Amino acid sequence: MLSVLIETRNDEEGLARTLAxxxxxxxxxxxxEVVVCDAGSSxxxxxxxxxAGCQYLGSGGIAAGIKQAKGDWLLLLxxxxxxxxxxxxxxxxxxxxxxxxxxxxxxxGNRMPFLARVFSGNRALADGLVISKRQAASLxxxxxxxxxxxxxxxxxxxxxxxxxxxxxxxxxxxx
Numbered sequence: 478m479l480s481v482l483i484e485t486r487n488d489e490e491g492l493a494r495t496l497a498x499x500x501x502x503x504x505x506x507x508x509x510e511v512v513v514c515d516a517g518s519s520x521x522x523x524x525x526x527x528x529a530g531c532q533y534l535g536s537g538g539i540a541a542g543i544k545q546a547k548g549d550w551l552l553l554l555x556x557x558x559x560x561x562x563x564x565x566x567x568x569x570x571x572x573x574x575x576x577x578x579x580x581x582x583x584x585x586g587n588r589m590p591f592l593a594r595v596f597s598g599n600r601a602l603a604d605g606l607v608i609s610k611r612q613a614a615s616l617x618x619x620x621x622x623x624x625x626x627x628x629x630x631x632x633x634x635x636x637x638x639x640x641x642x643x644x645x646x647x648x649x650x651x652x
Contacts, residue, residue: 479507479568480548480610483556484539484623486516489525491557491642496529498560507565508552514542516622539626540617543610551613553606553623557642560605567637568607578612578632580604581639601627603641 481499485492492513502508513526513533526533534541543551550572554560561584571579581604606627613626620626 478509478548479550479552479572480509480546481511481552481554482514482539482542482546482623483511483554484514484516484542485518485522485556487518487520487522488556489518489521491555492522492525493529495554495556495558495642496525496531498558498564502565502568505565507569509548510546512542512546514539514623539620539623543613543617546610549610551606551608551610553602553608553613553627555600555602555605555642558603558605559640561638561640564635564637564639567635571607571633571635575633576609578606578608578630579635580606580632581635581637584638584640600624600641600644601630605639606630606632607635 479502483492483495496511499508499511511529511531513522513531514537515522515533515535516538523533523535532545534545552568560581564581583604601624616626
């Protein structure tokens with residue numbers, strides 16, 4: 478029913494944390510497959526994906542993952558994001574009655590203070606994204622990556638929580 482897509486680059490630890498929260502969905506028969514869309518990792522990301530039984534795409538990005546996905550609905554996550562208990566029921570209920578994309582609510586202990594949210598660079602995938610494969614395929618034609626696909630998209634809020642992946646630090650040269 479649901480294909481999970483995770484776009485990653487050099488984040489083997491984050492990928493492992495995210496995959497661990499998907500086990501319940503696989504056991505319940507909700508998660509049909511997990512597709513790891515890699516963007517040139519030089520760490521052991523491919524091994525983590527393969528050991529977990531994921532499909533690993535070393536090229537083609539999110540567009541290739543969407544094409545390969547077998548589910549009618551896709552769940553896009555950042556590596557390191559963790560879904561809180563209750564996510565399975567919320568996603569099943571949403572996909573059964575909606576055509577609109579949806580995002581998770583940030584877990585209470587993971588919410589940023591108001592001013593920090595206002596002044597931080599918002600990551601479009603920080604709260605995950607549940608989207609129909611048809612809509613994602615259409616959006617992927619002009620989006621270069623999963624973040625661009627999710628940016629500016631009108632969504633509903635799911636009645637389930639996510640612990641967002643920690644922000645990736647940009648390397649800055651010190652002077």
